[in-house]
Amino acid sequence: MIDLDDIDRAILRALVRDATQTAVAISGRIGLSQPATWRRIKRLRDAGILVGQRVSLDAAKLGFGVTVFLGIKLATKGRVSLDDFERAVTAIPEVQLVEHVLGLYDYRLRVVARDLADFERVLRRRVMTLPGVGDVEANVLLSEERRPGPL
């Protein structure tokens, strides 16, 4: 694990804001030479801290008007049912996120749909039919913001 200094943190903040920036553009902003900036970025990649980039699309403009977070409790437990459940849930195209969690629920899902009727279809045909699925709680996303985190 490497320790970050203020320059590393500034580079990470800049890339989280816009990952398409070149090392030249970033070096200008943080007042470091271009080769030094490039070396820093490479070091952050090699250390597994920078792990790629995410494309941000306007889901609503693309016809996906509804995002729902689901909490799922399994009705039956045991290694076999976990494997079956995980294999089936990760194959649903509308499911963007699957987290195995500890607490009131066993899994946390993020699901996109065109509208509430489409969500109901996904819920009934795909989610409620998953192997071992028990209680399901749905919360419809109203707003979302990502924070820079402890940088």
Next chain:
Amino acid sequence: MLDDLDRRLLRQLQAEPTLTAAELGQRAGVSALKATRRLGRLLERGILKGQHAVIDWRALGYVVAVSLRITLDKTHARAFDEFLDAARGIAEVTEIQTFLGRVDVRLCVIARDMAHYQQIYRNQILALPHMADIEALMTVATLRDDESLPL
């Protein structure tokens, strides 16, 4: 509206965000110039909102991730605004979502270890205003997280 080519380009870009316009064009079956123009149009229309670097917090020593599901005391007219403002002030909060459902707000909190988490929870989370109830889901494993839209 979006045509087939737009969808093909966005699908390829979502799958591999670091591809150049030339590579994207090749995969979508058009010239680099045409791909560049189309992507430019998608940016202009706000459909493509940008690209963001992804940080692996575990590589920085933040191995604990907790979803806090919070119900607010809605008898206060400004409960949401005041809560969200205060939550933005906690560095270890990486995501804030609001919902329509049983839960009002979700915070994603990261910490170096359980002792660090407990310290954030006691000193900062419990000091947030207007909370009526709070529930925690601790992430054991993330099985899928790509936020791609099924275009």
